[in-house]
Amino acid sequence: MNLARQPQHAPPRSPLRGPALPIGLAVTAIGVLMSLVSLPSAPADARVPPEPRVVQAVPPVDVAATTAADPCAEQVVRDAIAAADDAATIAAFGGAESFRAAVAAGNAPCIALDDPSHVWVVVNKARPLNPVDFAPQSLAPAPVRVTTGSGQARADVAAALGAMAAAAAADGVGQIGANNGYRSYDLQVRTYAGHVRSEGQANADAASARAGHSEHQTGLALDLVACAPCGGIDAFGATAQGAWVAEHAWEYGFIVRYEAGATGVTGYKPEPWHVRYIGPELAAAYHHGGFHTLEEFFGLPAAPDYLH
Ligand SMILES: [Zn+2]
Numbered sequence: 001m002n003l004a005r006q007p008q009h010a011p012p013r014s015p016l017r018g019p020a021l022p023i024g025l026a027v028t029a030i031g032v033l034m035s036l037v038s039l040p041s042a043p044a045d046a047r048v049p050p051e052p053r054v055v056q057a058v059p060p061v062d063v064a065a066t067t068a069a070d071p072c073a074e075q076v077v078r079d080a081i082a083a084a085d086d087a088a089t090i091a092a093f094g095g096a097e098s099f100r101a102a103v104a105a106g107n108a109p110c111i112a113l114d115d116p117s118h119v120w121v122v123v124n125k126a127r128p129l130n131p132v133d134f135a136p137q138s139l140a141p142a143p144v145r146v147t148t149g150s151g152q153a154r155a156d157v158a159a160a161l162g163a164m165a166a167a168a169a170a171d172g173v174g175q176i177g178a179n180n181g182y183r184s185y186d187l188q189v190r191t192y193a194g195h196v197r198s199e200g201q202a203n204a205d206a207a208s209a210r211a212g213h214s215e216h217q218t219g220l221a222l223d224l225v226a227c228a229p230c231g232g233i234d235a236f237g238a239t240a241q242g243a244w245v246a247e248h249a250w251e252y253g254f255i256v257r258y259e260a261g262a263t264g265v266t267g268y269k270p271e272p273w274h275v276r277y278i279g280p281e282l283a284a285a286y287h288h289g290g291f292h293t294l295e296e297f298f299g300l301p302a303a304p305d306y307l308h
Helices: 020-036 075-082 086-092 096-104 155-170 185-199 201-207 240-252 279-288
Strands: 139-141 152-154 175-180 221-227 254-258 271-277
Touching (some): 075 086, 086 279, 096 279, 152 155, 155 240, 240 271, 240 279
Antiparallel strands (some): 139 152
């Protein structure tokens, strides 16, 4: 159960923080209006101007958005890709929304969505990791309480998790811990086999990935729990921490990967505990664009089941 999410295909949510300029304009406009309206029936100082509200959501604009017809031919893009610098590559495209739009339009052949070394990798039942036994180069312990032996994530992802958990604690919702982070190809073989043994293959495929198809193998995904004492992953969505993560994960570069209502696209039942790191730039574009699956974000087909 996940009460904090909107239904899939809901209209884009309003940004939490609108741009400064429209708010300033709104304040100015309200000020002008107030000065023009005569209010003879009451002393002026009894009239408290209403709090200005941004009624219409204004999506953030990539001011440096590239209009290049062929962004992959741009030298700044080629240099960023050669440096394996994901943030610089996204910036070279003109920002995350321009990057996303180019990929979704099929206009970014230099961006490999199946390369697990990048934050934009898309792994699902139709898209195995390439190579299938991929292992990340740098792993670090998740800087939170961990309830299994799989407590590592890619180093930058572990750092982002630490920042997110600290912010949640500072907001008073309690401690966030991790159940599972990185799982190797071999461990995923055993994890999936265990699900098949206990639940049968159909149920296993709805809840666990086959080896080579798991986001956990990328080092970019973690299953979160609420602590302390730490609960299980199934309880997370109904906790204060789960609600906080659903609302704020994007601010730390994460998305909740398997939302309610998206099973037909992702191939998985809702997992409010499973967060996937895509970096702060892409996560902001995902949030502000009102997306609910990574497949739709990048214009990929739904992946409800394995191809064979
Ligand atoms: Zn997971």
